[in-house]
Amino acid sequence: MSKRIIGKDFKKVDARDKVTGKALYTRDIYFDDMLYMKVKRAPFPHAYLRKLNTDKAESLAGVVKIITAEDYPDLNKYGLIYKDQPVLIGIGEKMHYMGDPLAIVIAETEETAKRACELIEVEVEELEVVTDPLQALKKDAPVIHEELSGLLTDRLDKKLNPANILCDHYLEKGNVEEGFARADKIFEREYKTQHIDQLPLQSEAGVGLYDEDTGTVKIWAATQWLHDTQADVAQSLGLPKEKIRIIQPTIGGAFGKKEDISVHIHLALAILATKRPVKFSYTRKGSMITQSKRHPLIIRHKTGVANDGFLTAWQTEVIGDVGAYASSSPAVVHKGLYHCTGPYNVANVRGVSYAVYTNNTFTGAMRGFGTAQMAFSYDSQMDLMAAELGIDPAHFRLQNAYEIGSSTPNGQILTRSVNVRKTIKEVLAMTEGGK
């Protein structure tokens, strides 16, 4: 039966509110008696916090409250997969990047909160900054996190510095040695990608209040996964989940950036401390420095191909810059690795990936989740191999592309919906006007 609505250019259900300005995004929500807050961030990317003096800030007219780690000594660390991110850095503790929070300032106006932040005096003991994951992997590199990650496998290369590695992953399919032995040509190349900001046009923001009747903190904040955010806020504050209620306003773009906790825990603390409505908005600059980025990946491919144009072996090493905290890294870096051959048949695959801590802004989810960087590398590699072999690049792709029954680098046999060859033929038809 033909469908009435499926497959049709049906109008977006939320478009009318968006073109009239009626759609309510977080910052469009106001309450009477509302306070504003800002967070004092680290002045140096890798350092011990030695002194924090809030006296001047506190005496500024309009400042309602300043919260530091001393006020809440029992907060738990948070994070999407691996909980390594502190809510507030205490005296004697280490800051790991420029976004680390030192104090929460709550005031009658946003301007006052901002001025008060500037009045907070911070003394730190600077440590050597590790900004390059290759340096972090070396045995003599400064250690970023004191505790060893619980995610390391026993396959980890003993020559590397485990202290700065968040996780390691592997691929072994077929027999790469044999595959390379069968190759007529072998190509080794290294690719590098950059830090990218997801840059949703709406920066992070939250507004919330304390519901006296139920003893609940109610927060309106855009988030890509309400229930996960709720759970992480609750565990971090040591509260039952029901005491944290998160409501989704209209979302001004996300692209991965709104998976992580941003305003939520600090906002909840401010609400609990004042029992008044509070609004917390990041500036663009704050968002760029504090919240997650796309991973810079170093990708090394060694690929073997026979003169007939069939791939015989594919070996990949990936080093991902995690930055200061895990965020989605335990899932992103190896997702890139797991896509290392692209949609091309290779019987013999070997791979390894390392997610490596540095003192850079932490990296996390961004549209593509490791596979965008990987695609740049594998399809550049395919292109250069085609050129070296003197084969038309479209034909080279077509010849090696998956079909039903193909096996991915993970050894997953594809049994359904594999029309990749059709996409190549279709694009050729579109650009050359005929099949």
Place this chain on the structure above:
Amino acid sequence: MKITLTVNDEKREVETSPTTRLLDILRDDLHFTGTKEGCGKGECGACTVIMNGKLVSSCLVLALQADGAEILTIEGLSKGDQLHPVQEAYIETGAVQCGFCTPGMILASKSLLDRIPDPDEQQIKRGLSGNICRCTGYTKIIEAVKLSARKLAGKGGEEDE
């Protein structure tokens, strides 16, 4: 200080400070929250409004400069339930995704069409180049402006399902 400004044909008085941004007056004092803040530095166009007939970034306009001005925000574009043709065109072409750029983008489109009723592609791109959209890749926004031009010229341009 007290300033007077006309927003969407309505005269308003606001008690403010000379250095408060027009963006904050519109949002915090008058609750025209359709005007968005994307950067606060004149780089993104999310805060675009029309002031005295000209496109401005309201994050760069101070209260003092806005005193006595006539302002059009996104809320003033539709008349009751009747959408402005540019708004209709944005819906019909699918030019709206997250919608955060949309109010500014629509006002920039309107202002462009006020100046050039039948713009070509390059003129549209240039006319919108101060407004960042992170979602759409601009293709459908450019289409929306073309459709708006047809609508405003009275050619209907209905192309709905």
Place this chain on the structure above:
Amino acid sequence: MKKRGQGMATIMFGFGYGEGFPDHSIVSIEFEDESLLIRTAAADVGQGVLTVITQIAAEILKIDPDLIKISQGDTHLTKNSGSTSATRQTFFTGNAVKQAAEELLGKIYHYASLEFRSNHPELIVKDGHIFRHDDPENKLSYWQLAEIVSQKGEELKSEASFFPATDAPDAATGQADNVYVAYTFMTQKVEVEVDTVTGEVEVIEVNTAMDLGKAINPRNVEGQIEGGTVQGIGMALMEDQVIQNGITLNPDLTGYLVPTAMDSPHFKTSLIENEDADGPFGAKGVGEPSMIAAAPAVANAIHDAIGVRFYELPITPDKIKKALKDKIF
């Protein structure tokens, strides 16, 4: 001098969390006043999941989509729909809505067959009403039926969860049978123009063919491809948050360039719809795959235009000028 080149890229993307992570979406549907209320916590970040599930529910339940309302996401009023990430919402929440709508439709038939003293094959649903095929005048609206059901102390509503299992890859080899629920494929061929004096690259045309099973809303899919591709062009040519010694040197949009309307190429898009995937109506996810091919396609096109291959992103005008200068020697 301006030099043109063409480049191609073909990509795959395994979507959903996969790898054995629990991954599901729970949705419920109920009648409310004049409307049908879908409860979901699925976040619409602009991609259009709320539109997609409205279409799915309206299609299955044969009602006017304008009568469908979707609750605001709220941890206390909606159940877990999983994240809007991993290209999963159309597949996961779409399937959950489809299941919930089918279950509700079954209940509508069940309760109506009691009222009409007939069996399911004799009943017809149309425009939010149900009636016997031989007596179309004597019809009940879904809302009337819901009222009748509630008078019996029962409820006309449904809830469904879509929860497909995947396998965790072996830690030492990464091997497993079922790592991701499905894969989306896409090929793009782009044409670029490189200005050899300024080093600037303009992407002129983008041709896309995507293997997506089924487009629930083709215009939204085009929007994903166009928006994703332009993000990919940003990745290829300009975007770079420069962090030196832990400090970001360009934390604003003056220093950090993103594509503007001036960078928007011409798109030709072809959707390959074999309706052969396990998503609703045979659909697969498109959100992430739509952005992945642009960077390699652009890099390959630049190589085609000027004979230089770049191994490091972004390929900025400075890098191109330098490479062209080095090439002369």
